[in-house]
Amino acid sequence: MNKDILGQDVVAKIKNELKTKDYGELKPKLAVLRVGSRSSDLAYEASLKRIFNPLNINVEVTALPKEINQADFDQAFNKINQDSTNSGILLLSPIPQHLNLKHAMETIDPKKDVDCFGSENTLRIYVDQEKGFLPCTAEAVLKILSYQNVDLRGKDVVIVGFGFVIGRPLSLLLVEAGCTVTVCHVDTVDLAEKCRRAEIIVSATGVPHLIKQDFISNDTIVVDVGINVGVDGEIYGDVDYDDVYKKVKSITPVPGGVGTVTTYVLAEHVVNSFEGR
Template sequence: MAQIIDGKSLAAVVRARVATEVRQIKAQGGTVRFAAVLVGEDPASQIYVRNKQRACEKVGIEFELHTLPANCRYEDLTALICRLSADKTINGVLLQLPVPPAVVGDRLTEVLNLIDPQKDVDGLTMANLGKLVDGGHGLIPCTAQGILYAIQSVCPDLTGKKIVMVGRSRIVGRPTSLLLTNHDATVTVCHSRTRNLAEHTRSADIVVVATGCPHLLTADMVKKDAIIIDVGINRLPDGKLVGDVDFDRVSKIASAITPVPGGIGPLTVAFMLKNIVAAYCRQHGG
């Protein structure tokens, strides 16, 4: 039976470090402030934002939420993003995704790039993604950091490890593949157009799955003692939350696996907090 990679416990360690850093900043007279922007009333997005608010409050980061209706104008959203980016009292800015297509259309990248790269705690501006490509020191996407942290909790040295990243989204797949490559892993990216997916995953030491397809990765697609990182979170018709991995069966073959829920989700929020403090330090010459 696989070792369960407990994202909640790992995230608690990260949060404790962040809380210590925030206390030190406050002792020096500083205040760490974070602004989240939520467009529309998507229930899942509202839950994610509340989780981020609670996480901020627990470590001493001031949180403010800015909401816009689902029928707002594109110009309303861009004006708000620009105002928050220009506000010197705000250290981090995050646009909760997804944004209603009626608002942004195919211009989401343009909107994200309005965020000051030094305040881009999601790490999704072209400036920060470009630094990741170059191996530089920008703000790294939170989920990618969480995935790396989870993997290194059971496999500290990734040098030469064969990793298959299933999914190529801007938010998870692409930045994660870059980050793992920067840690000297040999990374193959698979996606919806990949032929014979199982041939790739069966040869991997580590498989990371982020597709939004329930139980996509099955036991016959995994080699013995592989490490499995499940980033997916899907709600079945009966209300049960499951990942992109058939956990019950794959866990009998893998050496380590993340659960859903309680795996990468808590780590994503923890590394968002870490990025907020990192953003503060960059803005104050730290």
């Protein structure tokens, strides 16, 4: 029995819908802001272009030197934010430590904030407003569970990781969906025991192979959000895939799982922003 939840299967409907759209001369455009030239950022840019171009979505990258000062960084962000041809803005992170995101978070146009980076869209999650975009990865997790026909109401969910981008917003969204959510982290005492109580485990810690078979109960759905580069250059998730596979009900592989869905959710957000302009 194949237990893999493949990202391409989850996003097939989104992909087909986006491919059939005809925008005319003016197409949706994602503005990507990169500081420095980390190999992971460059690889992600290439991946975005490879996926977005067949969907008739333009990707325009603004690359800034890693030693840029705060004033010049804020000015570059303002230029992108004020460009009416940009449907969405994506800031690649982390940025150098000498820079802060306060200005960008407070001023980003919420209609272009396609990954829920800014203060306004983030606040909407906390006050349960339907307007604005959800964080792409958190929404990807919800789409994966929907694809599995999971009735979330009443489900016991453990989220391992309480980061600003994934764990925190996802915990709120799952509570709103009727789940009983336990939020843990890598220093949680008896983490394995807490995970064994869950019907659904979502891990987003950035610690490769943290989740082992003894964390899993029979028929658990495991969503692995972790993307970690090993010393061998291979990509690994937070979950020890080979160890848990025989026991889980279903699992998202890494790569080819959550990351794929996240990218298509981002594309969907860019198009929605373009069409709602």
